[in-house]
Amino acid sequence: MKYDFETVHKRFNTGSSKWNELVKFGVREDENIIPFSVADMEFVTAPEIIDALKHELDTSIMGYENPTESYLESVCSWMKTRHNWDAKPEWILPSHGIVDAFFEAVRTYTNQGDGIILTTPVYHPMYMAVNFNNRRLIDCPMINTGTRYEIDFDDLSCKAESPNAKMMILCSPHNPCGRVWTREELMRIAEICMKNHILVVSDEIHFDLLMPGHNHTVFASLSDEIANNCLVLTAPSKTFNIAGLQTSNVFIPNPELRRKFHDSLRLSNPNPKCNILGYVASEAAYRHCAEWLDECLSVIDANRKAITEFISRELPMIKITNLEGTYLLWLDMNGLGINHKELERINHEEARLFFDEGYIFGKQGEGFERWNIACPTRYIYDALERMKSAYIKHMK
Ligand SMILES: Cc1ncc(COP(=O)(O)O)c(C=O)c1O
Numbered sequence: 001m002k003y004d005f006e007t008v009h010k011r012f013n014t015g016s017s018k019w020n021e022l023v024k025f026g027v028r029e030d031e032n033i034i035p036f037s038v039a040d041m042e043f044v045t046a047p048e049i050i051d052a053l054k055h056e057l058d059t060s061i062m063g064y065e066n067p068t069e070s071y072l073e074s075v076c077s078w079m080k081t082r083h084n085w086d087a088k089p090e091w092i093l094p095s096h097g098i099v100d101a102f103f104e105a106v107r108t109y110t111n112q113g114d115g116i117i118l119t120t121p122v123y124h125p126m127y128m129a130v131n132f133n134n135r136r137l138i139d140c141p142m143i144n145t146g147t148r149y150e151i152d153f154d155d156l157s158c159k160a161e162s163p164n165a166k167m168m169i170l171c172s173p174h175n176p177c178g179r180v181w182t183r184e185e186l187m188r189i190a191e192i193c194m195k196n197h198i199l200v201v202s203d204e205i206h207f208d209l210l211m212p213g214h215n216h217t218v219f220a221s222l223s224d225e226i227a228n229n230c231l232v233l234t235a236p237s238k239t240f241n242i243a244g245l246q247t248s249n250v251f252i253p254n255p256e257l258r259r260k261f262h263d264s265l266r267l268s269n270p271n272p273k274c275n276i277l278g279y280v281a282s283e284a285a286y287r288h289c290a291e292w293l294d295e296c297l298s299v300i301d302a303n304r305k306a307i308t309e310f311i312s313r314e315l316p317m318i319k320i321t322n323l324e325g326t327y328l329l330w331l332d333m334n335g336l337g338i339n340h341k342e343l344e345r346i347n348h349e350e351a352r353l354f355f356d357e358g359y360i361f362g363k364q365g366e367g368f369e370r371w372n373i374a375c376p377t378r379y380i381y382d383a384l385e386r387m388k389s390a391y392i393k394h395m396k
Contacts, residue, residue, distance in 0.1 A: 041375065046285065049242065075087075085221040093258065096272075098203055106201075107264060109166065116137065117165060119156070122175070149321065160192050168201070177330050178326055178329065190230075200230040202232050208238070211297070211304065219232055232250075233248065300373060303375070315388060328372055329370070343369075
């Protein structure tokens with residue numbers, strides 16, 4: 001490997017959201033374990049990004065900063081080379097984050113009481129975007145085939161006909177179920193939504209994180225007509241582990257929808273600029289870090305394989321959902337015969353495992369764990385051994 005995917009920097013008492021959870025549960029630094037929850041990676045930043053940031057610190061004045069033409073070009077050229085999508089720089093509105101962006105989209109294009117479709121279980125802030133803004137959840141539970149989740153298109157078609165259905169927030173690739181939606185599936189979603197005048201907000205933050213054999217289709221690339229009925233939310237934050245720099249891109253091909261978003265943003269965030277260092281890091285990532293990403297994906301894939309092999313051999317009652325995209329493995333623990341709250345206790349107190357509990361992603365997530373596997377492989381092996389010795393004592 002050209003890059004370092006072995007070193008773990010100390011994140012105890014640093015303000016890291018993920019590591020602060022460990023401290024809350026009384027984990028000591030000398031236990032030498034890492035958390036597997038919040039979706040950032042335990043990999044050091046690509047040196048090309050660090051160099052670009054150092055250069056910026058050495059040479060620039062930290063004044064107000066707008067995205068440069070060069071920044072916008074780097075974003076569009078990534079979309080073309082990595083995703084075969086001809087995006088235009090003028091479609092882009094920078095945003096501090098994707099969560100901010102879908103909250104804003106809900107406020108911009110829907111009214112209180114309007115229905116918003118989610119295919120569940122799903123990334124929990126999407127429920128918040130609906131509930132905190134007093135919109136109504138239109139819940140379309142997905143079908144779990146055991147190893148894969150699928151959209152229930154009969155249910156979606158039926159619920160989309162509800163007169164107050166106004167928006168669908170699509171998670172593509174899907175967190176936490178690890179699906180990379182096929183072109184055919186996306187076409188069906190697009191057709192149902194267009195037929196019923198439902199705007200699609202496609203959260204594609206995980207779009208670069210693909211396992212071998214899976215290709216991502218950008219929702220707006222399906223056709224011009226579909227592009228006119230959607231927002232595509234992307235960021236380099238998950239891909240290159242730079243979420244703390246809070247720089248994302250909202251693509252709105254339809255000029256009228258773009259104007260509305262821009263005007264609405266001005267009310268909630270009158271000066272919607274991103275951080276100067278965020279632009280620098282993002283541009284360096286998109287221009288120079290494709291090779292880093294490819295190596296990173298191979299480590300994630302190796303971790304996925306290590307877990308799959310170990311669990312099928314030692315703990316076959318745990319069902320692993322196929323990981324097509326993201327670095328978030330979705331495990332069905334119900335076969336252990338342990339109540340999910342008791343399992344949470346065993347994980348924390350006995351196995352010293354800190355996953356995201358499945359129930360935070362919705363009712364269907366009960367009894368599941370979401371395992372963030374973007375970390376050096378030795379931590380995965382270590383965790384599997386702790387898992388086995390703790391679970392064997394409690395299994396029914
Ligand atoms: C689907 C999805 N959207 C958005 C986010 C967070 O985006 P941001 O940090 O840009 O607000 C995450 C983080 O895990 C995510 O999984």
